[in-house]
Amino acid sequence: MQLNFPIFPEQASSVAGQVDALYLFLVLIATFFSLLVAILILFFAIKYRRTPERKAEQIHGSTLLEIVWTVIPLGISMVIFVWGAVLYYHMERPPQNALEIYGVGKQWMWKFQHPGGQREINALHVPTGRPVKVTMISQDVIHSFFVPAFRIKQDVLPNRYVFTWFTATQPGTYHLFCSQYCGTKHSGMVGEVVAMNPDDYATWLASGKAEGSLASLGEKAFQQYGCTTCHRPDSGARGPNLEGLYGRPVRLTDNRVVLADDNYIRESILEPNAKVVSGFQSIMPTFRGVVSEDEIIAITEYIKHLAPQEANPLNNRSAPTQIRDSEVPNIQRQNEQQQKTEQGKKPANPAGKKP
Ligand code: HEC
Numbered sequence: 066m067q068l069n070f071p072i073f074p075e076q077a078s079s080v081a082g083q084v085d086a087l088y089l090f091l092v093l094i095a096t097f098f099s100l101l102v103a104i105l106i107l108f109f110a111i112k113y114r115r116t117p118e119r120k121a122e123q124i125h126g127s128t129l130l131e132i133v134w135t136v137i138p139l140g141i142s143m144v145i146f147v148w149g150a151v152l153y154y155h156m157e158r159p160p161q162n163a164l165e166i167y168g169v170g171k172q173w174m175w176k177f178q179h180p181g182g183q184r185e186i187n188a189l190h191v192p193t194g195r196p197v198k199v200t201m202i203s204q205d206v207i208h209s210f211f212v213p214a215f216r217i218k219q220d221v222l223p224n225r226y227v228f229t230w231f232t233a234t235q236p237g238t239y240h241l242f243c244s245q246y247c248g249t250k251h252s253g254m255v256g257e258v259v260a261m262n263p264d265d266y267a268t269w270l271a272s273g274k275a276e277g278s279l280a281s282l283g284e285k286a287f288q289q290y291g292c293t294t295c296h297r298p299d300s301g302a303r304g305p306n307l308e309g310l311y312g313r314p315v316r317l318t319d320n321r322v323v324l325a326d327d328n329y330i331r332e333s334i335l336e337p338n339a340k341v342v343s344g345f346q347s348i349m350p351t352f353r354g355v356v357s358e359d360e361i362i363a364i365t366e367y368i369k370h371l372a373p374q375e376a377n378p379l380n381n382r383s384a385p386t387q388i389r390d391s392e393v394p395n396i397q398r399q400n401e402q403q404q405k406t407e408q409g410k411k412p413a414n415p416a417g418k419k420p
C-alpha cells in the first residue's frame with residue numbers, strides 16, 4: 066500500500082532545500098533535548114525513588130556543570146543564529162538580473178502585472194531557472210503572499226511597497242495563499258503560481274493579450290490624468306521634469322535629500338505635499354482615490370523608462386536638477402572632509418605643534 070500523505074510541500078525553488086535543512090535542524094535539536102529531558106526525568110524518578118532507608122542528600126553548586134550547560138546551548142543557538150541570518154540575507158536580497166513583476170493584493174484577490182503589460186488575477190506565471198522579484202502593495206488591508214512550495218511568505222502592506230524573490234526550479238503549478246486573515250473571504254484569496262520552462266513562458270507571454278508594455282500603459286495613464294499639463298520636459302512646465310528621476314536623490318524644500326524610488330513616486334502622486342521638491346510650489350493636487358494602485362505601478366514603470374535629461378535641461382527644473390546631480394556628492398564630500406579635519410585636529414596634534 067502506498068501512502069499519499071506528504072508532510073512537506075514539494076521543494077520547487079532554489080531556497081526551498083536550504084529552508085528545509087534549517088527547519089529540520091531545529092526539529093532535530095528540539096526532539097533530542099525533549100527526549101533527553103523526558104528520559105532523564107523517568108530515569109531519576111525511578112533511581113532516586115523514596116525508600117525507608119534512603120535519606121535526602123543536599124548538593125551545592127558545581128562550576129564545571131554550570132559552564133557546560135551554558136556553553137553548549139550558547140554554541141547551538143549561535144549555530145542557529147548564524148545559519149538563519151545567512152539564509153535571511155540571501156532571501157532579502159534579490160539578484161540584480163531578476164525579472165520584475167508587480168502584484169497588488171486586495172480583498173479578496175491577487176492581481177499581477179508583467180513588464181510586457183500582461184495582467185493576471187489569482188495566477189502568476191513565471192519562468193523556471195531565473196530569479197523573479199515580485200514587488201507588491203495592498204489596496205486595502207494587510208495580506209500575505211505565501212507560496213509553500215517555494216518556502217516564501219511576505220506580508221503585503223497598504224501604503225508601502227514590499228518585495229520578495231525566488232527562483233523556481235521545477236515546472237509545475239503551485240498553491241498561492243493569502244496567509245494573513247484579511248476579512249470574510251480571506252480563505253478564498255487563493256491562486257496559483259505556474260512555473261514554466263523559459264520557452265513555454267515566452268509562448269505564454271506572447272499569447273497574453275497585452276495592450277502594450279506596462280510602461281506604455283503608464284504613459285497612457287500619465288496623459289489621461291493630465292500629469293502632462295505640469296510635467297512637460299519644456300521650459301514652460303509648472304512641475305519638475307521627470308526624466309531620469311528614478312533612482313536619483315531629490316532635494317526637498319526643507320533641504321532634506323531623499324531617494325526617488327517606487328515609494329517616493331507613489332507618495333508624490335497620492336500625497337504631493339508630504340515631500341515638496343526644492344524650487345517648486347506645492348501646487349500638485351492629490352490623486353488619492355483617483356489613480357489606482359495598478360495605475361501607480363504602471364506610471365512608476367513609465368517614469369523609470371524616461372531617459373535621463375540632457376546635460377542642459379530646458380525647463381525650470383534646471384536649478385533643482387543641478388542640485389540633485391552635483392550637490393549631493395558635494396555634501397557628502399564636505400561632510401567627509403569635515404570629519405577628517407576634526408579627526409586630524411584633536412588626537413594627532415594635541416600639543417599644537419606643526420606637523
Ligand atoms: C497642477 C500641476 C501638476 C499636476 C497636474 C501633476 N503634478 Fe506632479 N508635481 C507638480 C509640482 C509643482 C511638483 C513639485 C512639487 C512637489 O513635490 O509637490 C510635482 C512633483 C511630482 C513628483 C516628484 C518629482 C520629483 O522631481 O521629485 C512626481 C513623481 C509627480 N509630481 C508625478 C505626477 C503624476 C504621476 C501626475 C499625474 C497623475 C502629476 N504629477 C500631476 C505639479 C503637478
Ligand SMILES: [Cu+2]
Pocket residue numbers: 170171173207208209243244245246247251254
Ligand atoms: Cu488577504
